[in-house]
Amino acid sequence: MTLPNPVDYAVPAFVLLVLAEMIVARLRDRAAYEPRDTLTSLSLGLGSTVAGALTGGLTYLLAVWLWQFRLFEIGYSWYWFVIAFVIDDFAYYLFHRSAHRVRWFWASHVIHHSSQHYNLSTALRQTWTGFFSLGFVFRLPLFLIGFPPAMIFFVAALNLIYQFWIHTEVITRMPRWFEAVMNTPSHHRVHHAINPRYLDSNYAGVFIIWDRMLGTFEAERDDERPIYGIVRQLGSFNLVWSAFHEWVGIARDVWAAPGLRAKIGYIAMPPGWSHDGSRDTSATLKAQWRTRQDRTGKILGEEQWKKPILSSSGLDQAGARSPAA
Amino acid sequence: MNWLQLGGSLAAILLLAWIARLLRLGESRITDPEMAKATAEAMLAGFEARDALLSGDGNAAIVSGNAGIAVLKRHGAKVAVRRLVPPLALRPAVEGVRVETGESFFGGVTLFGVIEDDVRRLEAPLTLV
Numbered sequence: 001m002t003l004p005n006p007v008d009y010a011v012p013a014f015v016l017l018v019l020a021e022m023i024v025a026r027l028r029d030r031a032a033y034e035p036r037d038t039l040t041s042l043s044l045g046l047g048s049t050v051a052g053a054l055t056g057g058l059t060y061l062l063a064v065w066l067w068q069f070r071l072f073e074i075g076y077s078w079y080w081f082v083i084a085f086v087i088d089d090f091a092y093y094l095f096h097r098s099a100h101r102v103r104w105f106w107a108s109h110v111i112h113h114s115s116q117h118y119n120l121s122t123a124l125r126q127t128w129t130g131f132f133s134l135g136f137v138f139r140l141p142l143f144l145i146g147f148p149p150a151m152i153f154f155v156a157a158l159n160l161i162y163q164f165w166i167h168t169e170v171i172t173r174m175p176r177w178f179e180a181v182m183n184t185p186s187h188h189r190v191h192h193a194i195n196p197r198y199l200d201s202n203y204a205g206v207f208i209i210w211d212r213m214l215g216t217f218e219a220e221r222d223d224e225r226p227i228y229g230i231v232r233q234l235g236s237f238n239l240v241w242s243a244f245h246e247w248v249g250i251a252r253d254v255w256a257a258p259g260l261r262a263k264i265g266y267i268a269m270p271p272g273w274s275h276d277g278s279r280d281t282s283a284t285l286k287a288q289w290r291t292r293q294d295r296t297g298k299i300l301g302e303e304q305w306k307k308p309i310l311s312s313s314g315l316d317q318a319g320a321r322s323p324a325a
Numbered sequence: 326m327n328w329l330q331l332g333g334s335l336a337a338i339l340l341l342a343w344i345a346r347l348l349r350l351g352e353s354r355i356t357d358p359e360m361a362k363a364t365a366e367a368m369l370a371g372f373e374a375r376d377a378l379l380s381g382d383g384n385a386a387i388v389s390g391n392a393g394i395a396v397l398k399r400h401g402a403k404v405a406v407r408r409l410v411p412p413l414a415l416r417p418a419v420e421g422v423r424v425e426t427g428e429s430f431f432g433g434v435t436l437f438g439v440i441e442d443d444v445r446r447l448e449a450p451l452t453l454v
Contacts, residue, residue, distance in 0.1 A: 008330070015337045019344065026348040034351035034401030039342040046334050053326040116403035121341070196370055227367055235398065235405035235431040245430070285370045292371065 001076055003154040010161045017165070018120045024170055025119070032169060036237040038121045043239050044111055045124030055131035063140070063149035072146035084147050085155040085206075088139065092159055092205040095138035097216065100200055100282075106271045107246035108133035114242055116229040118192055123167035128243045162206045163188075183208045186220045193226030196289030199282040231272070231285065246271075351402040354383025361386035365395035368406040378447055380421065381438030387413075387424060389447050396424055398434045407431060411448035415441050 018038075025032035074080050099109035108127045115122050130136070142152050166188040174184045183204040191202040201218035204211050211217035220226065234242060253266040253274075262275035272281035280288075345351070355361050362374035365388040373391040380386060388395040393410045407426050414425040421437040422444060436444070 011330075011334065011337075015341065018341055022341070022345055022348055022350060025350055030348075030350050031353045031402035032350070033345050033348075034403070035342050035345035037351070037401050038345050039338065042338040042341060046331075046338060049326060049334070050331070116400065116405070194368075229403075231370070233368070233400070233405040235400050235407070235428075237401070238430055241430045280370070288371055 001148065001150055003150050006154070006157045006161055010164070014120070014124065014164060018124075021120045021168060021170060032117065032119055033121070034117060037115055037117050038119075040237045040239055040242055041115055041117075041121040041125035044128070044242060045126050047128045047239075047243065048126035048130070051128045051131065059131065059136050060149055060153070062136075063143045063152070066140055066143040067146075067149055070144060070146035074146040074148065074151075076148070076151065080147070081151060081155060084142070084151050085158065087142060087145075087147075088152055088155045089159055089204075089206045090210055091138050091142060092156075093203050093210040093214075095135055096203040096205065098138070099135065100203065101270050102268055103246075103250060103271045103273070104267050105133055105135060107250055108135060110230060110246045110271075111243055113192060113230050114234045114245075116233060118167060118169055118189060118226070118228045120164065120167055122192070122228075123164045129247065159205050167192075179208075181207060181209060187211075187217075189226045189228075190218050190220045192228050194229055194231050195224060195227055196282075196285050197221075197224060198226060199231075199286055231280070231282070353399065353402045355379060355386050355397060355399060355404060356383060358386075361388050361397055364397060364404050365390060365406060368404070369395055369408050372408065375450075376447055378436060378439050378443055380434075380436040385424075385434040385436055387434070387436065387444065387447065389451060393451065394448055396426055396434050398432070405431065411451045413444060413448060415444060417441070 022033055074084075095105075096109075099105040108129045111127045112122075112125050115125055127133070139152060139156070143149060163183070166183055166185045168185050169189065171185040173179060173186050174182070178184065179186065183202070183206055187202045187204065187208050190198045193199075198218055198220075201216050202208065202211050203216055208217065234245065236242070250266060254263045257263045257266055257275055259275075265273055265275055270281045270283070272279050272284070355364070358377035358379060361377040361379060365374050365377075366372050369390075369392070371392060372395060374395070375389045375391075377386055377388040384399040386397040388397065393408050394413060396407045396409055396413075397404050398406075407428070409424075409426065414427070416423040416425060416433070418435045418437075421435055421439050422441050423433045423435045424444070425433045
């Protein structure tokens with residue numbers, strides 16, 4: 001069965017909505033957009049589409065090959081599309097969580113987080129190295145279950161389209177029932193934030209219930225506005241550097257690491273991990289933040305604090321020595 | 326993806342970036358020392374700001390704190406920060422001083438209306454051990 005690619009039909013709407021949000025930014029907050037940031041984000045999006053077109057065939061072939069060994073026969077009835085959409089969204093959650101906790105996957109995903117802005121153009125800021133980083137492996141079990149590759153590719157595209165509109169500050173909150181079940185701009189703002197409280201949370205694609213069930217949910221607070229980007233901000237609009245900077249970082253670290261264990265650690269451990277403990281992961285940043293809050297007695301909403309969440313979301317080689325030192 | 330889609334996407338990207346410029350989006354500046362200190366504290370986990378020096382053009386600042394010197398530069402509509410350990414690498418610049426970060430893509434930061442002695446005074450409490 002041949003299914004259309006829904007993204008092809010959504011692109012004109014993406015363009016119009018970015019334009020509409022720019023006009024809102026002109027009226028409300030001119031700092032919500034930056035022309036060079038927008039150019040970089042959209043160019044990364046186009047590059048990602050080109051990379052996807054070049055490698056998508058290989059992923060599809062792999063999916064079809066695996067599908068031969070399927071456990072169940074699943075047809076194209078409408079309800080299978082619904083079930084596939086939900087299960088695919090859970091696979092996305094697992095991928096996304098790994099993308100923040102394993103540096104190899106993070107090197108690809110960091111591109112999406114490296115803008116300091118949070119607007120609809122950020123949604124289109126996507127990786128060029130998704131295939132290389134093997135992010136597709138999280139969806140492979142779906143083909144072994146028996147979902148036809150065309151169906152999974154179709155629902156995955158719908159998932160991607162859903163995630164476009166949540167990249168905005170224009171919408172404050174959705175109705176309570178919607179916030180409880182679905183991923184929303186509010187939940188996803190938290191995900192893009194580098195505030196220690198918000199690090200490593202809200203990995204959901206469409207349904208926020210995965211985060212609620214698996215202990216990675218964090219609500220946006222009115223008294224703590226999200227600061228967007230990565231812990232160590234890029235500070236550059238260079239397109240190529242934006243696309244590959246973390247891969248360069250991995251290569252440098254692996255090259256300089258003493259011994260095989262450390263080399264593997266720089267690839268497989270959370271972003272910010274270092275063999276000598278000289279850098280901060282998001283887990284250590286959270287722990288330090290919590291200690292400071294406890295010490296100063298300023299902790300707010302302690303009852304809402306559930307637990308320190310494990311690892312990741314960008315490294316901070318904090319305290320880097322100045323070139324003169 | 327075909328060539329038409331590729332060309333159309335490229336045209337749409339350039340059009341949107343041009344419109345963003347036309348609407349004069351992204352304009353901002355580091356307006357005062359308090360803003361510089363608050364930004365450094367917000368961007369660097371655990372950083373407690375003490376003093377700040379601002380560039381006269383509002384595009385840069387340095388902030389001393391409990392954990393070194395925060396070097397701030399306006400990055401479009403936002404501010405990007407690096408934490409450095411003093412003594413800072415300084416170079417004379419036209420009508421000011423340039424702080425080198427040692428990162429080619431982040432680049433150096435020029436503080437207009439600031440002289441090297443001002444920077445050394447700011448970092449002095451951190452270098453006297």
